[in-house]
Amino acid sequence: MYSFEYARPNTLNEALDILCSDVEPRLLAGGQTLLAAMKHRLTAHSTLIDLQAIDALRGVSVDGAILRIGAMVRHAEVAAHIEIRGRLPALAVLAEGIADPSVRNMGTMGGSVANNDPAADYPAAVLALGATIHTNLRDIPADDYFLGMFATALARDEILTAISFPLPDAAGYFKLPHPASGYVLAGAFVARFGDTTRVAINGAGPCVFRDAAAEGALSARFHPDAAAGLHFDPEDFTEDLHAGKDYRAQVLPHVIRRALTRALA
Numbered sequence: 636m637y638s639f640e641y642a643r644p645n646t647l648n649e650a651l652d653i654l655c656s657d658v659e660p661r662l663l664a665g666g667q668t669l670l671a672a673m674k675h676r677l678t679a680h681s682t683l684i685d686l687q688a689i690d691a692l693r694g695v696s697v698d699g700a701i702l703r704i705g706a707m708v709r710h711a712e713v714a715a716h717i718e719i720r721g722r723l724p725a726l727a728v729l730a731e732g733i734a735d736p737s738v739r740n741m742g743t744m745g746g747s748v749a750n751n752d753p754a755a756d757y758p759a760a761v762l763a764l765g766a767t768i769h770t771n772l773r774d775i776p777a778d779d780y781f782l783g784m785f786a787t788a789l790a791r792d793e794i795l796t797a798i799s800f801p802l803p804d805a806a807g808y809f810k811l812p813h814p815a816s817g818y819v820l821a822g823a824f825v826a827r828f829g830d831t832t833r834v835a836i837n838g839a840g841p842c843v844f845r846d847a848a849a850e851g852a853l854s855a856r857f858h859p860d861a862a863a864g865l866h867f868d869p870e871d872f873t874e875d876l877h878a879g880k881d882y883r884a885q886v887l888p889h890v891i892r893r894a895l896t897r898a899l900a
């Protein structure tokens with residue numbers, strides 16, 4: 636690991652002051668992705684700005700049909716939170732399935748969504764639910780946020796502060812996990828709002844994406860059988876050590892079916 640300075644601001648403004656004035660600063664949330672990259676010397680930073688002491692980045696609240704979760708809320712808190720389990724159980728189930736207890740007790744929702752790993756779980760929920768990503772500068776609709784592999788609409792001087800999720804009539808998430816890490820090989824989050832269904836696919840390609848054909852089929856019929864006729868072109872899918880692109884394309888209809896079954900349960 637290259638040497639670096641460490642800062643632990645108590646407010647968002649203090650964090651922004653360092654972020655905007657330092658040479659090569661980096662925000663530190665749970666450190667579950669960033670610290671591993673630094674230990675392998677894949678990345679070097681002048682100062683790590685630890686967000687842990689900033690109260691404004693914490694908290695879970697429900698206002699009408701909107702669930703708001705602070706960026707520094709950890710995966711384990713989402714999994715166990717009574718209000719989330721009651722109002723949006725699919726999100727609690729998703730958080731419960733991330734990695735192992737030690738990662739869940741450190742990793743944060745904001746860190747995961749800022750990182751936008753193609754094999755991460757949260758991006759699928761954020762996109763399928765049509766969430767809003769709040770930052771110190773603006774509110775970003777999920778449809779405009781995920782730009783590509785590890786790429787988002789966040790600017791260099793922007794801190795993700797919270798995410799607001801519209802509460803759906805029904806929602807379900809299912810993933811084929813990597814057996815060791817839990818990262819997604821192919822996953823789907825389905826969310827039903829009135830007569831409309833949104834479907835977000837993660838793990839299969841370089842970035843989470845919505846699938847128009849799946850959304851059309853599931854909007855017409857919100858039933859597991861509606862996934863049977865779906866086909867996915869493997870051309871742009873991920874081919875790696877863990878699974879081939881053809882495999883990912885072939886399992887997706889089954890993954891969507893399982894997500895739908897959960898949404899209806």
Ligand SMILES: Cc1cc2nc3c(=O)[nH]c(=O)nc-3n(C[C@H](O)[C@H](O)[C@H](O)COP(=O)(O)OP(=O)(O)OC[C@H]3O[C@@H](n4cnc5c(N)ncnc54)[C@H](O)[C@@H]3O)c2cc1C
Nearest residue numbers: 664665666667668669734742743746749755756795817818
């Ligand atoms: C063994 C292992 C298994 C894992 N398995 C899974 C899995 O199954 N599913 C899954 O989804 N994830 C998995 N992860 C990743 C885990 O969920 C991490 O918690 C997550 O990727 C990053 O969150 P973090 O809070 O640790 O962020 P950090 O590592 O601290 O930061 C990640 C990046 O986001 C930036 N960042 C952090 N917070 C903010 C913010 N508020 N605003 C702007 N930028 C910010 C940082 O600067 C950094 O670039 C795994 C990790 C490990 C080590």
